[in-house]
Amino acid sequence: MTKIHLIKDPTIQAANDVPKKRNCLRCNAYFESESFGNRICGQCKSTTAWRNGVAFAPGTSSRR
Template sequence: MSDQSNTKPVSDRVYEKKKRNCLKCREKFVSEWPGERICKTCKSSTAWREGIAA
């Protein structure tokens, strides 16, 4: 039984892409939304995936 009233609401906000400094490596990267502060390179590292503090 699929009920649309129980689905997660979709935001109607349009986020502007912005260049930010990664909080881990400090390199500039294009952030897709305001809460994205770690670059894809750092997020793909083993240390990040395993939750090891830097």
Template structure:
């Protein structure tokens, strides 16, 4: 009989890595999965003044 044991999926731990910024595409040293925008872009006035998606009180589309 054939072995049908299913191995559990092992997730990669959150780790610092060199990633490309999602805004300007420049490589930067990220501290983990959640950091995808480089410091330069985060310091821009556009980034700092835009409402955060899902933030309490942030304007958004209503359906």
């Protein structure tokens, strides 16, 4: 059985949550992420498909 170690102290977790450059999971472009939970760039989030919740099909992105 695998033990999962969770960070219980929110101040420690917040210290690890820093802005940095990340790859967008949708178009793979680099963007300045505000936190480790932000993995989709602003340009992809501004698309109609993203706002309407349309499922993403790999290879259909117009950006490289």
